[in-house]
Amino acid sequence: MSRDRFTLVGRETNCHIYEGDGTRPIREEDVRVLYRRQRVEFPEEIGGWRHSIEEEELRNEALGLPHRWNNERFAVERITVSRNHLAEDPVVTLTLQDADYYDFLTTSLNLERKQKNGLTLREQYLEGEDPALAPAWMNCSFGINVALETGKDGRMLFSRRSAQVAGPNSSRWNSSANEGMARQHDLPGDGSPISLHAVARRALFEELAVHATDELDLELLGFGLDLNNHQWAAFFRAVLPELDEDTLRLRWTRGVTDKWEHDRFEFVPADPESVLGFIADEPPERWTPCAPALFYLALVRGAVRRAGDDPAARFAVETAEQRVIEARGL
Numbered sequence: 001m002s003r004d005r006f007t008l009v010g011r012e013t014n015c016h017i018y019e020g021d022g023t024r025p026i027r028e029e030d031v032r033v034l035y036r037r038q039r040v041e042f043p044e045e046i047g048g049w050r051h052s053i054e055e056e057e058l059r060n061e062a063l064g065l066p067h068r069w070n071n072e073r074f075a076v077e078r079i080t081v082s083r084n085h086l087a088e089d090p091v092v093t094l095t096l097q098d099a100d101y102y103d104f105l106t107t108s109l110n111l112e113r114k115q116k117n118g119l120t121l122r123e124q125y126l127e128g129e130d131p132a133l134a135p136a137w138m139n140c141s142f143g144i145n146v147a148l149e150t151g152k153d154g155r156m157l158f159s160r161r162s163a164q165v166a167g168p169n170s171s172r173w174n175s176s177a178n179e180g181m182a183r184q185h186d187l188p189g190d191g192s193p194i195s196l197h198a199v200a201r202r203a204l205f206e207e208l209a210v211h212a213t214d215e216l217d218l219e220l221l222g223f224g225l226d227l228n229n230h231q232w233a234a235f236f237r238a239v240l241p242e243l244d245e246d247t248l249r250l251r252w253t254r255g256v257t258d259k260w261e262h263d264r265f266e267f268v269p270a271d272p273e274s275v276l277g278f279i280a281d282e283p284p285e286r287w288t289p290c291a292p293a294l295f296y297l298a299l300v301r302g303a304v305r306r307a308g309d310d311p312a313a314r315f316a317v318e319t320a321e322q323r324v325i326e327a328r329g330l
Contacts, residue, residue: 003131003227006293009280009321010330014289018132019081019090020222020235022300023311030084030091031220033194035187039098040075040137042106045115050106057102068101072183075099076139076232079132079223092223096194097136098183104140108168108229126230134230141180141231144199145290147298148176148208150248151217151241155267156275156295157248159207161288162263168229169288171263175295176238178261179203196220200236206257208248215241221297226289233290237298272299272320280324 003016020026042050060067077095084091111122125134148157157176161169179199186199200218204210217239224233245267252259268278276299279292300314307313324330 002127003225005227006224006290006296008292008296009276009328010325011284011292013284013287013292014226014228015293016132016225016227017293017297018079018223018225019092020297021314022221022297023304023314024089024309025219025221025237025301026090026092028195028197028220030089031196032091032093033196034093034095035074035194036077036095036097040103040140042103042137046106046121046137049110049113050102053105053109054102068105070101073099073101073104073140074142074181074183075103075136076142077136079232094142094196096142096181099137099140103137107138107140108231111230122230126227131227131230132225138230139232143231143233144177144179144181144196144203144236145175145233145294146177146200146203146236146238147294148204148210149237149239149270149298149302150244150267151239152244152247154270155245156270156298157208158266158268158278158291158295159262160264160266162261171286172288172291173282173286174288174291177203177207179206196234197236200234200238204238207261209251209254209256210238210240210243210248214243217241219301221294221301224290224293228289233294235290235294235297237301270299270302272303272317273323275299276317276321276324277327280328280330 006013006015006017057067074096077097080093082091107121112120114120125138158173159176161172161174163171179202181199185202186194197218219237221235221237224235226233268274275295279295299317303313303316304311
């Protein structure tokens with residue numbers, strides 16, 4: 001089963017919006033994260049691929065060569081979406097298992113590698129079947145993506161991932177902040193449930209120096225699936241009412257926990273025409289697959305809120321998109 005691909009400013013992306021249209025948020029209390037302490041299990045052949053990756057990384061580490069550090073992550077067993085019986089608001093259940101970074105590399109680096117049966121992983125699990133229902137060992141990545149607006153000067157922040165970041169999305173424009181979920185950081189020690197909103201706050205702190213004392217308006221807008229790299233994502237909109245571009249840039253000069261993850265930032269006026277114009281003016285190959293979808297949802301949510309929560313305000317974004325397309329002959 002194929003999944004439809006999000007299209008913006010005349011460009012089809014490799015992102016599928018699994019849930020959400022930007023008109024309403026998914027409330028924090030309506031997101032249930034179930035964690036099963038069970039490690040993903042690879043088929044025997046794929047397990048051999050993983051063993052080879054681990055041996056190579058450990059060998060490089062012993063020789064003092066560049067290597068990838070293995071950290072504990074989560075694998076997505078399933079995502080289910082239902083509606084509550086009152087206002088039919090979305091209720092999302094995310095079920096996770098144990099995985100690590102080498103597990104992720106095993107599949108993400110080998111999607112085009114042929115198995116003994118003659119099929120690649122992509123052919124067998126992502127094209128021959130519904131990619132949203134792929135087995136857990138194919139889903140060893142779940143990312144939190146945040147579109148950040150500065151409320152004081154009305155700017156939207158675009159971040160370009162550094163060339164130092166491993167993976168296919170290095171040196172590409174991405175969300176304002178992006179964080180992969182990790183057991184070390186995101187699994188509460190007191191046994192309480194995992195919070196996606198807490199991971200989003202961690203992403204803002206570690207990558208953009210947004211502190212817990214900063215006033216923050218944070219909403220979960222939906223979930224997406226990167227169909228090219230097969231990575232799940234949660235989409236958040238964040239507004240900092242009391243901060244502006246100058247304040248954030250000054251903070252960054254004084255140190256950021258994960259400063260190395262980005263090598264360029266652009267603050268763009270947060271109105272739909274300016275944001276969509278920035279997206280259209282950068283070649284499509286310079287974008288991560290799901291970043292345009294994230295910023296579109298954030299624009300829709302902003303328009304709806306300004307209109308007193310009228311969902312029809314989303315068409316203001318559609319109108320702005322048409323102006324951008326016509327102005328650029330797209």
